[in-house]
Amino acid sequence: MPNRTYRITEIVGTSPDGIDDAIRNGVSSASDALHRLNWFEVVEVRGHIHEGKVSHYQVTMKVGYRLDE
Amino acid sequence: MPNRTYRITEIVGTSPDGIDDAIRNGVSSASDALHRLNWFEVVEVRGHIHEGKVSHYQVTMKVGYRLDE
Amino acid sequence: MPNRTYRITEIVGTSPDGIDDAIRNGVSSASDALHRLNWFEVVEVRGHIHEGKVSHYQVTMKVGYRLDE
Amino acid sequence: MPNRTYRITEIVGTSPDGIDDAIRNGVSSASDALHRLNWFEVVEVRGHIHEGKVSHYQVTMKVGYRLDE
Amino acid sequence: MPNRTYRITEIVGTSPDGIDDAIRNGVSSASDALHRLNWFEVVEVRGHIHEGKVSHYQVTMKVGYRLDE
Amino acid sequence: MPNRTYRITEIVGTSPDGIDDAIRNGVSSASDALHRLNWFEVVEVRGHIHEGKVSHYQVTMKVGYRLDE
Amino acid sequence: MPNRTYRITEIVGTSPDGIDDAIRNGVSSASDALHRLNWFEVVEVRGHIHEGKVSHYQVTMKVGYRLDE
Amino acid sequence: MPNRTYRITEIVGTSPDGIDDAIRNGVSSASDALHRLNWFEVVEVRGHIHEGKVSHYQVTMKVGYRLDE
Amino acid sequence: MPNRTYRITEIVGTSPDGIDDAIRNGVSSASDALHRLNWFEVVEVRGHIHEGKVSHYQVTMKVGYRLDE
Amino acid sequence: MPNRTYRITEIVGTSPDGIDDAIRNGVSSASDALHRLNWFEVVEVRGHIHEGKVSHYQVTMKVGYRLDE
Amino acid sequence: MPNRTYRITEIVGTSPDGIDDAIRNGVSSASDALHRLNWFEVVEVRGHIHEGKVSHYQVTMKVGYRLDE
Amino acid sequence: MPNRTYRITEIVGTSPDGIDDAIRNGVSSASDALHRLNWFEVVEVRGHIHEGKVSHYQVTMKVGYRLDE
DSSP, X not given: OOOOEEEEEEEEEEESSOHHHHHHHHHHHHHHHTOOOOEEXXXXXXXXXXXXXXXXXXXXXXXXXXXXX | OOOOEEEEEEEEEEESXXXXXXXXXXXXXXXXXXXXXXXXXXXXXXXXEETTEEEEEEEEEEEEEESOO | OOOOEEEEEEEEEEESSOHHXXXXXXXXXXXXXXXXXXXXXXEEEEEEEETXXXXXXXXXXXXXXXXXX | OOOOEEEEEEEEEEESSOHHHHHHHHHXXXXXXXXXXXXXXXXXXXXXXXXXXEEEEEEEEEEEEESOO | OOOOEEEEEEEEEEESSOHHHHHHHHHHHHHHHTOOXXXXXXXXXXXXXXXXXXXXXXXXXXXXXXXXX | OOOOOEEEEEEEEEESSOHHHHXXXXXXXXXXXXXXXXXXXXXXXXXXXXXXXXXEEEEEEEEEEESOO | OOOOEEEEXXXXXXXXXXXXXXXHHXXXXXXXXXXOOOXXXXXXXXXXXXTTEEEEEEEEXXXXXXXXX | OXXXXXXXXXXXXXXXXXXXXXXXXXXXXXXXXXXXXXEEEEEEEXXXXXXXXXXXEEEEEEEEEESOO | OOOOEEEEEEEEEEESSOHHHHHHHHHHHHXXXXXXXXXXXXXXXXXXXXXXXXXXXXXXXXXXXXXXX | OOOOEXXXXXXXXXXSSOHHHHHHHHHHHHXXXXXXXXXEEEEEEEEEEETTEXXXXXXXXXXXXXXXX | OOOOEEEEEXXXXXXXXXXXXXXXXXXXXXXXXXXXXXXXXXXXXXXXXXXXXXXXXXXXXXXXXXXXX | OOOOOEEEEEEEEEESSOHHHHHHHHHXXXXXXXXXXXXXXXXXXXXXXXXXXXEEEEEEEEEEEESOX
């Protein structure tokens, strides 16, 4: 196996429905825009509150992909 | 835009059903008791285990609101 | 109440469906193999991405149980 | 069991005698002033030194209590 | 010297002009609304960017005050 | 000196009397149940509060011992 | 509101004059070179010292922008 | 692929020769004593100094293995 | 000296031989693919274990380069 | 009040009796050897275990003193 | 270039005027008292509050200098 | 055994050859200049890159020694 190199970048996925869905949305958008992603790691979970209810979940993730592919 | 000031306090929301639901329960209770909340940030996710099953999720969050509203 | 002592160990639960499910799977397997668990605390949430979609969630947790039971 | 919500606030207890005593003093004062407290967690231990001796221990703690009680 | 107890809360001060000014604004507003404050500690410095310029600085601070005064 | 290997595990010692005593209780129980321990390191100090008084100190520690003894 | 995705990258702004100015310089350069930025968060403040005086402030920041704009 | 569960434990590998060798020694000893290991993660690098020279490197690692294999 | 701006990105270098070699491999690949790099900072050291031996070292690094060059 | 400057150094105090005593011993020795100390802050609490009992507490502290006195 | 060694120590600079000024004051005093300093890194920003106004900024910094110069 | 006190200071060792060598160089220089050192702990590993190659490794370490010897 050759010595692979990976790059890691940070994204924020969002969803009104929950944390899992925010992860899926962020991974899906970043896959379109960036590269073929291999893994993610959650860095932070935040969100907006409107009239006593969670209106939006925001999940900051590191995502990694092969640099030399 | 005037120079707004916000206050942040920490709450623990709980639920038998999952993390998203514990966040929603905590935000809802804190909105009644405290103030009109603007955002949350997850600090810790813990829970109780009973007979090999998760019986309760506990999500510690920071919640922020306008101090001068 | 006597002075109880607890032990904490670290596990990784996995699921294709989401974070809550990965926690439940890890807690269930660890309860079989280790001891009667009392609580968990999430340490890290990661996962694999395959063709632009999350294929697997991995949740690292600390789990605690009575040492002297 | 209903879905309880807790609030966490941060206090600093002090004592000339030691860490345990500073915790007890802080918990006792905060119980008078704030609410019926359920748990504490030590965040930081500091103190003043005067003429080569510790003159005061300061223990910063998070204390938690039921919000909806 | 009696055994004083202090309480710590978290605020966010804001300013279009810079970090020092955001601290001053936050401390000033919190002094009106909360209590007689004794000290602050910066936790986080963030801000908004609009058309390539910093439009607002946001400084999250812990502020401490005597609980038993 | 051969190349020794050590293992580290995490325990929680408890006591109604104070932090030092909780450490001693945890170390004593873990020495019975686990192995011949060589060192400890405090990770977290928490406790329960009952009617405005500390009812129990809980000290989470890492404890280390020779793996190959 | 659609489910927006953001990307976060890290930059270092510098200035001989102070922290606020280093932030402004970094944000301004990065806005030219990268994308339309929405927010920043200070990660680290360092600097060079020459003959007993600060010769340069270096502020490491995370900056975020819409990925799907 | 079934939902695998992993366990993580912490070890300290040592060597007079360097960090890589301390990792290899720790992994080798732990593989004998514990289980079939899958991965490691370095937590801390320390060592002893004797007469101005490094006499021993100590590398604390987390090591992971399948719980349900 | 003008006010330079730098950008920092995260890469993972790998090697079967050791940590220094994984750093060198990652830096070399990233220099081809990205930009003229100025410095690196190690963030994490992990690796795979196969049949009781380290089969691969993975070193996550931040690497920095001039944005405005 | 002139603009005072302080210096902070790190010491380890030890005691067979407990954490408070280890702090007092370290502060007392450092006051002899170093300078007139003003404050301390606990960084780490560790200790040795011998035959199932704590034989020595080690408390790492930062201690501060006026540089320009 | 020979293999230089540097030493890092921690200082606290203070000022009634702001963070930049506290850094400059601390660096200036430490340059007189200690050694020829090469760089600084901010560790903590705190301050005193008096009658609702910031009366003093305190900036804790690590400062580095050549050991073998 | 009397109650020993230790002091900890921070150094940066450098080498063109690798991390182990940078540790050895730093420990050797600091032993000449400072005191009889007892242990080290790695805090940070960084380095310079020149034309796509690592030109210098910099290892920041805490080193400890007896204060009262």
